[in-house]
Amino acid sequence: MVERIMQDWLNKAWVHYIHDRYEEAFQCYVKALTISPNxxxxxxxxxxxxxxxxxxxKAFELFEKVLAFSTDNEQAWNGKGATYNHMGDYQNAIKCHEKVLEINSTNINALYALGFIYRDLKNYKKAIEYFENVLAEQQGRKEEMGLNKLFSESKSTLYYLGNIYEEMENYEKAIMYYENALEMDPHDFNIWDKVGALYLKIGNDEKADYCFGRGKSKFFKDFFDHINRKVKKPKPKSTIELLKQGDEHYEKKNYNQAFRYYEKVIEFSSSNKEAWVKLGNTFCKLNNPEKAIECYEEALKLNPKSREILADLERVKKEVK
Known part of the structure; x- marks a missing residue:
C-alpha cells in the first residue's frame, strides 16, 4: 500500500515535470521522499x-547522492553532464556523458547530449558521429518504441543532422536529411520551408516553389481560411472530450495524434484558448517553434492578461533567436 502511494507521487511528479510545472513536480517528489527518503x-x-x-x-548534491547509492546510475551521470552543460562547462559535461557510455554504449540521452555539445563547439564531425549513432539506436529499437515514437524521435535526429550540414553549408546533404525527416512527418511545415530555402540557395527554383507551397505560410493561410469559412459545421458531442483525447496522446508522446485532436477542437471553436495553447505546446514537442509562437499569439489574443501564455510565448521566442 505504501509502495503504491509513493509510486503515485512519482507518477504525478513526472507528469507535472514533462509539462514544465516544476513547482508541482517538486512538491510531489518531496512527498515521495517523505515515504522513502533515499x-x-x-x-x-x-x-x-x-x-x-x-x-x-543543489542539483549536483542530489545527483551525487544518487551516485552514492549506485555509482553506475546512468541518469545521475547524465544529470551531472546536463548541469555542467547549463553552466557552460563543456569539458566536464563531456566527461560525464562519456562515463555513461562506458556503462552503456547505447544510452541515447548521452549520445544526444554529446551530439549537441560538439555541435555547439562547432566540432561538426564529432556531432555528426554521435547523432548518427542515435539514429542507429532509434532504428534498432523499432519494436520497443512503437512507430509513433520512432517516427517522432527519428525525425528530430534527422532534423538535427540537417541543421549541422546546413551550418557547414553542405546544402545537398542538409536537404537529404531534412527530406528524410519529412518522410517521417510530411506535415512538418517548418522543415518544408527550410528545404525550400536551401533549394533556392542551390538554384533549384522549381523545387523551392514546391516546398514553400507545402510550408508554414501556406499551411496557416489554408488553416485559418478553413476555420473562418462561413459553413455550418456539425459540432462534436464534446470539445472537452477531444481535448482529453489529445492530452492522452500528448502524455504518451504521440504528438502527431495529439495535434490532430487539438486541431479538431479549433476547427469547431477557433476561440478555444486552451486548444491554442495545447496546440502550441505540441508544436514545441514537434520541433516547430515558429508555429508554436503563432498558436501562443492566438491564445494571447483571446486572453491578453494570461501570464502563463505570455511566459510560454517568451520562452519559445528565446529559443528561436
Whole structure:
C-alpha cells in the first residue's frame, strides 16, 4: 500500500515535470521522499528541477547522492553532464556523458547530449558521429518504441543532422536529411520551408516553389481560411472530450495524434484558448517553434492578461533567436 502511494507521487511528479510545472513536480517528489527518503527516482527528479532553476549546487548534491547509492546510475551521470552543460562547462559535461557510455554504449540521452555539445563547439564531425549513432539506436529499437515514437524521435535526429550540414553549408546533404525527416512527418511545415530555402540557395527554383507551397505560410493561410469559412459545421458531442483525447496522446508522446485532436477542437471553436495553447505546446514537442509562437499569439489574443501564455510565448521566442 505504501509502495503504491509513493509510486503515485512519482507518477504525478513526472507528469507535472514533462509539462514544465516544476513547482508541482517538486512538491510531489518531496512527498515521495517523505515515504522513502533515499528513493533514487525522486532524488534524481529533484536534481533535474534544481538544474532547470539554475541552482546548480543543489542539483549536483542530489545527483551525487544518487551516485552514492549506485555509482553506475546512468541518469545521475547524465544529470551531472546536463548541469555542467547549463553552466557552460563543456569539458566536464563531456566527461560525464562519456562515463555513461562506458556503462552503456547505447544510452541515447548521452549520445544526444554529446551530439549537441560538439555541435555547439562547432566540432561538426564529432556531432555528426554521435547523432548518427542515435539514429542507429532509434532504428534498432523499432519494436520497443512503437512507430509513433520512432517516427517522432527519428525525425528530430534527422532534423538535427540537417541543421549541422546546413551550418557547414553542405546544402545537398542538409536537404537529404531534412527530406528524410519529412518522410517521417510530411506535415512538418517548418522543415518544408527550410528545404525550400536551401533549394533556392542551390538554384533549384522549381523545387523551392514546391516546398514553400507545402510550408508554414501556406499551411496557416489554408488553416485559418478553413476555420473562418462561413459553413455550418456539425459540432462534436464534446470539445472537452477531444481535448482529453489529445492530452492522452500528448502524455504518451504521440504528438502527431495529439495535434490532430487539438486541431479538431479549433476547427469547431477557433476561440478555444486552451486548444491554442495545447496546440502550441505540441508544436514545441514537434520541433516547430515558429508555429508554436503563432498558436501562443492566438491564445494571447483571446486572453491578453494570461501570464502563463505570455511566459510560454517568451520562452519559445528565446529559443528561436
Amino acid at each position: 528513493n533514487i527516482e525522486a532524488l534524481y527528479g529533484l536534481g533535474n528541477i534544481y538544474k532547470v532553476k539554475r541552482n546548480y549546487t
